[in-house]
Amino acid sequence: MYLYDSYDQAMVDARVEEFRDQARRRLAGELTEDQFKPLRLMNGLYLQLHAYMLRVAVPYGTLSSRKMRMLAHIARKYDRGYGHFTTRQNIQYNWIKLEDAPDILADLATVEMHAIQTSGNCIRNISSDQYAGVAADEITDPRPWAELLRQWSSFHPEFTYLPRKFKICVIASANDRAAMRLHDIGLELVERDGRIGARVFAGGGMGRTPMVAPEIRDFVEEDELVSYLEACLRVYNRYGRRDNKFKARIKILVHELGVDEYRRQVEEEFAHMRQLGIQPPTEELDRIRAYFAPPVYETGLPEEVDRSDPDFALWLDRNVLPHKQPGYAIVNISLKPVGGIPGDASADQIDLMADLAERHSLDQLRVTHAQNIVLPYVKKADLYTIWQQLDAAGLGTANLDRISDMIACPGLDYCSLANARSIPVAQKIARRFAGNGKEEAIGELKLKISGCINACGHHHAGHIGILGVDRKGTENYQLLLGGSGAEDCSLGAITGPGFTEDGVVDAIERATDLYLAQRQEGERFLDTYRRLGMAPFKEAIYG
Amino acid sequence: MVDLLNFREGETIGETPVSIEEFLGASNATAVRIAPGEDARALLPHLDRIALVEVAFPAFGDGRGYSSARILREAGYRGELRASGDVLVDQLFAMRRCGFDSFAPDKALDPAVVEATLSRYADVYQKSVDGRRPIWAKRHEVN
Known part of the structure; x- marks a missing residue:
C-alpha cells in the first residue's frame, strides 16, 4: 500500500498544528461557532446531538494493521471503546471532546492518517472498490489513481468552498462494487488501444434528489485526468447553485443545464486547463503505482478446505470470495451481527482484525462501502483458524449481501x-x-x-x-x-x-x-x- | 473598513473600484469590482488597462471568488487582486494560492495568526497561479 514520503508527512503534520491553533482560538472565544464550523468540518469534526463526532479518512478503504490498531487506540482512549465504519469507507467516533481532537489528529498522523476533508463543502475521501488489487475482473488496480486524486484534492486552493460536498469514486471493473454512478463524479478505468484511461460520469448522488450519473466523457487519457477534473470542478464551483443548499450538489447543475451543455462547458474549460501544466507527469502515477505492485504470492498452496464444521462451511459459502491468485481467498468480515449496530466495531474487535490481517493477510485490510471489513490476501489453508477467532469475537456472522447485512x-x-x-x-x-x-x-x-x-x-x-x-x-x-x-x-x-x-x-x-x-x-x-x-x-x- | 493587508511590492491602488457593468460601459476606470455571480472572463479583453480587481466575498463560504481570481491570473493579469468582505484568516492561504495579493477584510486580522497561517505549509500538492512548485514537480524535478 501507499507509504508517505517526507512531503506527505509534512502536510499532515502541518494540518495537525493548524487545527490545534484553530481549536485553541475557538476554545478561547476568538472564533465564533459560525466561523469555526467550516474549519472543524474540513477536519472531519461535526457537532452532533450529544457530542462531537470525528470522521477519520480511510483513503479508498485501504488499511494496514498498524493503522487499524490506531483506530482501536482512538476508540479506547478518546471515545467509548468503539467506532463506526461508514459508507464512504471511513470510520467515525461519536463521543469526542473538542479539546481532545488535536491530539487525536496528532496520533493519526503518526501512522500516516488524517481526517482531512472528511466533511465540509470540499472534495471528500476518494472511494474505490474494496477488492481492488485482488479482483479477477479488474483491468488494473484503481488505487494508484485514487491516491493521485487524494493528493490533488487535498487542500485544493480553488475548491475548498464549493457549493456543496463533492464525492469522487474510482473503479476499474465493469462490476461496480462501490456505487460509482451515485457519486458526484464517478470514474471507471477502461482500456482503449492498449492504454488505460477514465470513463467519466458526473452528477450522480442520493440525498433528497437521487440521480444516476450520466456519462460525460467516454475516455480521458491518464496524463490528462487531473486537468479534466479541474475543469469539471471549476464549472461546478462557478455555476453550481448557492441559493439553496438542497439544490447545490453538482447533480442539480448537470440536470438543470442538461448533460450536453455541462459537457460542453467542461470541454471548453478543459481546453484551457490542459495548457496550464497542472497535470502531474506520468512518472508521478508510476511512482504511486509501485506501492501497489502485486505481492509475491506463494505458489503450490492447497485449494481444498475442510468443510466438516457446518458453521464454518456456511461462513465459507457466504463471506469468502474467490481470489485471482490460486490458493488464496478474499475474506469478508461482517460487522452486522444479528441485533447489533451495522458498521460498529469495538476496540478489541478492531485489534483482533488487525492481528488477523498481520498474520494472515499480508498486513492489509479494506473497509467496504457496505460497512464491512475485508481481509484481501488470505491463504485458503488459514481460513478455518481465522473463522474460529472471528466467531469467538462476535465477528463470524455469515451474512454477506444477505438481508441482515444491511447498510x-x-x-x-x-x-x-x-x-x-x-x-x-x-x-x-x-x-x-x-x-x-x-x-x-x-x-x-x-x-x-x-x-x-x-x-x-x-x-x-x-x-x-x-x-x-x-x-x-x-x-x-x-x-x-x-x-x-x-x-x-x-x-x-x-x-x-x-x-x-x-x-x-x-x-x-x-x-x-x-x-x-x-x-x-x-x-x-x-x-x-x-x-x-x-x-x-x-x-x-x-x- | 480596516487597514488593507498588502502582499504586493509597492502600494495598493487607492481608486474606488466600479462594477463590471460600469467598467465595460464608457468608463475610463482602472479599478473594477467582481461580485460572486459575475463572470471574471468578461474582463479578459481589458486586462492591460486594469490596475485593481476587487473580488467581493459577501460570505466566506461562497467560493466563486477563488475561481474568479485564478482565471484572471491564468490569463496573465498582473495588477492588484484584492479579496474584500468576509475574509477570514483561515481563508488567506488558499486565497494567496489563487492569486490574491491584497485583502480588505471586514474585521481586522491578528497579524501573528496571519503570519503563522501563511507560513504553515512548506509545500503544496497542486500547481496554481502563485508560482509555487508542487510536490509532484519536486519529486520528479520537472517544471
Missing part, C-alpha cells in the same frame, strides 16, 4: 439531522429474518436504511430501501423497492404510504414472501421485482 446510517440515536431512528429498525429486521430462517431462503438482498432524506444509508440504492421520516412528531418509515448501487444502477421507488417501526418489518416480510413464491430459477429479489414490477408487490404489502 444503516446512525439515525436519530446519534445524528442531529435525522428524523427517525435507523438502528432499532435494522435490529428488528435482522432478528425477524434470522429467526424465521427466511434469510437463507431469500439469498442476495441488499437492504439499506436512512434515518432522513439525506440518504446516508443509501436507501435509494437498496433492493429494498427504508427511509425514516417524521410525520407529525411520530417516526414513520417509507419503503422503497428496486434500487441498486451496482453496475445495473437504479433508484428505488416508494411503495406507498409509510409504516410504523414494526409495520415496516411486516411489510418487508410480505414483499419477500411474494418473491419466494414468484421467483424463477436464479432470480434475486431485485430481478423478480424488475420482472414483475411494483403492482404485485404493492398488493402483497398493502393487501
Whole structure:
C-alpha cells in the first residue's frame, strides 16, 4: 500500500498544528461557532446531538494493521471503546471532546492518517472498490489513481468552498462494487488501444434528489485526468447553485443545464486547463503505482478446505470470495451481527482484525462501502483458524449481501439531522429474518436504511430501501423497492404510504414472501421485482 | 473598513473600484469590482488597462471568488487582486494560492495568526497561479 514520503508527512503534520491553533482560538472565544464550523468540518469534526463526532479518512478503504490498531487506540482512549465504519469507507467516533481532537489528529498522523476533508463543502475521501488489487475482473488496480486524486484534492486552493460536498469514486471493473454512478463524479478505468484511461460520469448522488450519473466523457487519457477534473470542478464551483443548499450538489447543475451543455462547458474549460501544466507527469502515477505492485504470492498452496464444521462451511459459502491468485481467498468480515449496530466495531474487535490481517493477510485490510471489513490476501489453508477467532469475537456472522447485512446510517440515536431512528429498525429486521430462517431462503438482498432524506444509508440504492421520516412528531418509515448501487444502477421507488417501526418489518416480510413464491430459477429479489414490477408487490404489502 | 493587508511590492491602488457593468460601459476606470455571480472572463479583453480587481466575498463560504481570481491570473493579469468582505484568516492561504495579493477584510486580522497561517505549509500538492512548485514537480524535478 501507499507509504508517505517526507512531503506527505509534512502536510499532515502541518494540518495537525493548524487545527490545534484553530481549536485553541475557538476554545478561547476568538472564533465564533459560525466561523469555526467550516474549519472543524474540513477536519472531519461535526457537532452532533450529544457530542462531537470525528470522521477519520480511510483513503479508498485501504488499511494496514498498524493503522487499524490506531483506530482501536482512538476508540479506547478518546471515545467509548468503539467506532463506526461508514459508507464512504471511513470510520467515525461519536463521543469526542473538542479539546481532545488535536491530539487525536496528532496520533493519526503518526501512522500516516488524517481526517482531512472528511466533511465540509470540499472534495471528500476518494472511494474505490474494496477488492481492488485482488479482483479477477479488474483491468488494473484503481488505487494508484485514487491516491493521485487524494493528493490533488487535498487542500485544493480553488475548491475548498464549493457549493456543496463533492464525492469522487474510482473503479476499474465493469462490476461496480462501490456505487460509482451515485457519486458526484464517478470514474471507471477502461482500456482503449492498449492504454488505460477514465470513463467519466458526473452528477450522480442520493440525498433528497437521487440521480444516476450520466456519462460525460467516454475516455480521458491518464496524463490528462487531473486537468479534466479541474475543469469539471471549476464549472461546478462557478455555476453550481448557492441559493439553496438542497439544490447545490453538482447533480442539480448537470440536470438543470442538461448533460450536453455541462459537457460542453467542461470541454471548453478543459481546453484551457490542459495548457496550464497542472497535470502531474506520468512518472508521478508510476511512482504511486509501485506501492501497489502485486505481492509475491506463494505458489503450490492447497485449494481444498475442510468443510466438516457446518458453521464454518456456511461462513465459507457466504463471506469468502474467490481470489485471482490460486490458493488464496478474499475474506469478508461482517460487522452486522444479528441485533447489533451495522458498521460498529469495538476496540478489541478492531485489534483482533488487525492481528488477523498481520498474520494472515499480508498486513492489509479494506473497509467496504457496505460497512464491512475485508481481509484481501488470505491463504485458503488459514481460513478455518481465522473463522474460529472471528466467531469467538462476535465477528463470524455469515451474512454477506444477505438481508441482515444491511447498510444503516446512525439515525436519530446519534445524528442531529435525522428524523427517525435507523438502528432499532435494522435490529428488528435482522432478528425477524434470522429467526424465521427466511434469510437463507431469500439469498442476495441488499437492504439499506436512512434515518432522513439525506440518504446516508443509501436507501435509494437498496433492493429494498427504508427511509425514516417524521410525520407529525411520530417516526414513520417509507419503503422503497428496486434500487441498486451496482453496475445495473437504479433508484428505488416508494411503495406507498409509510409504516410504523414494526409495520415496516411486516411489510418487508410480505414483499419477500411474494418473491419466494414468484421467483424463477436464479432470480434475486431485485430481478423478480424488475420482472414483475411494483403492482404485485404493492398488493402483497398493502393487501 | 480596516487597514488593507498588502502582499504586493509597492502600494495598493487607492481608486474606488466600479462594477463590471460600469467598467465595460464608457468608463475610463482602472479599478473594477467582481461580485460572486459575475463572470471574471468578461474582463479578459481589458486586462492591460486594469490596475485593481476587487473580488467581493459577501460570505466566506461562497467560493466563486477563488475561481474568479485564478482565471484572471491564468490569463496573465498582473495588477492588484484584492479579496474584500468576509475574509477570514483561515481563508488567506488558499486565497494567496489563487492569486490574491491584497485583502480588505471586514474585521481586522491578528497579524501573528496571519503570519503563522501563511507560513504553515512548506509545500503544496497542486500547481496554481502563485508560482509555487508542487510536490509532484519536486519529486520528479520537472517544471
